[in-house]
Amino acid sequence: MKVREIVDSIIRETGVILDQGRTVDQIIIGDPDTEVTKTVTTFMATVDVILEAVRLGANFIITHEPTWFNGRDEKEWLLNDPVYMKKKQLIEENHLVIWRFHDYMHAVSDDMIYQGFEQDMGWGEYKERSKISQEEKNPLMKARLCYQIPEMKLKDLVMKVKESLEVKCARVIGNQEGICHRVGVLVGGGSLGLGNEKNTMEFMRRENIDTVICGDITEWTLSAYIRDASMLGLNKSMIIIGHERSEESGMKHLVSWLKQLLPEQTVSFIDAKEPFDYL
Known part of the structure; x- marks a missing residue:
């Protein structure tokens, strides 16, 4: 299946109708016509998560929270930022697609x-x-x-x-x-x-x-x-x-929901983990 087909199936299954001009649930980066090899779910597509997805052979990441460090994943302000450029390069070199699944999850x-x-x-x-x-x-x-x-x-x-x-x-x-x-x-x-x-x-x-x-x-x-x-x-x-620990469970248990919806797809969970070290 293509990314576009999986996304459409997920949205249809939620039964929720949202204004596509306002929801943050968009393809954040990548080609929606990409054929999906494996899918991973996670709280946030951090660099660690991206590297683990690559190791697992997955090319489609479903993330709950932003990839580009702001609530609406706006990136125009980041175009010359070295962190953005290196992260974007990592994603593109590995032919990944990232889709955000946030508003629909909370709206059901x-x-x-x-x-x-x-x-x-x-x-x-x-x-x-x-x-x-x-x-x-x-x-x-x-x-x-x-x-x-x-x-x-x-x-x-x-x-x-x-x-x-x-x-x-x-x-x-x-x-x-x-x-x-x-x-x-x-x-x-x-x-x-x-x-x-x-x-x-x-x-x-x-x-x-x-x-x-x-x-x-x-x-x-x-x-x-x-x-x-x-x-x-x-x-x-x-x-x-914290935000991450309180919401990550939802992305972990999303896997079983997706497997029922898309039984022919390989889906797994990557824990984004707590963002802090405690000294």
């Missing part, structure tokens, strides 16, 4: 990135799926991101998150002996509020959440709110694992 009725998170955490049965009013304006409330898990101490939940998601280092706010039961999960940039930084605190209050697991964080919003709450004696806590 059961967010595909969250599906991966739930599988790795073993939390599918704990997700609350109550109906939300059509008039609801807070996107975090609409997305139903609350899990009612068996009670456990914060320190034990931290260990479970680290083991289940292969997190090297988690930042934590709250009493280590505090009880976690109603957990809000805000993967990736969801913890920034999705357009309004107040949304996160409103989400936590209205859902009566005691613990938030999140990707990115702005240090004067939700983390400050939870820190103050904890210092005031309220049972509130937070586990910050």
Whole structure:
């Protein structure tokens, strides 16, 4: 199959219709008429991921996040940049095609990135799926991101998150002996509020959440709110694992979805890994 055919099949299967002039889900680089040898999925097409794809004999990379260091993968500002030029050369010399699969994954009725998170955490049965009013304006409330898990101490939940998601280092706010039961999960940039930084605190209050697991964080919003709450004696806590660790699971479990959709294709996962070393 050609890249174009695979992309069309994937989009059709999601059942989602997006404005092609606005979505970031585009062929980022390469010829869409390329015949696909093998396909790999990943959180982000870093140089390490590209080299591993080449080693595996894959020529089609499905990435969730940008290749060109900005949210919309705009590259005009990079044309004379040495990092861009060398990375582009590496991709082109190996005849790779990179397609971004982001907006469609989040737009399906059961967010595909969250599906991966739930599988790795073993939390599918704990997700609350109550109906939300059509008039609801807070996107975090609409997305139903609350899990009612068996009670456990914060320190034990931290260990479970680290083991289940292969997190090297988690930042934590709250009493280590505090009880976690109603957990809000805000993967990736969801913890920034999705357009309004107040949304996160409103989400936590209205859902009566005691613990938030999140990707990115702005240090004067939700983390400050939870820190103050904890210092005031309220049972509130937070586990910050970063954008990549909170979303990579979705790209790992995308492989089985793709194999069902495209059984004749060879598909595998490459872990982009945490972007940091911890000293």
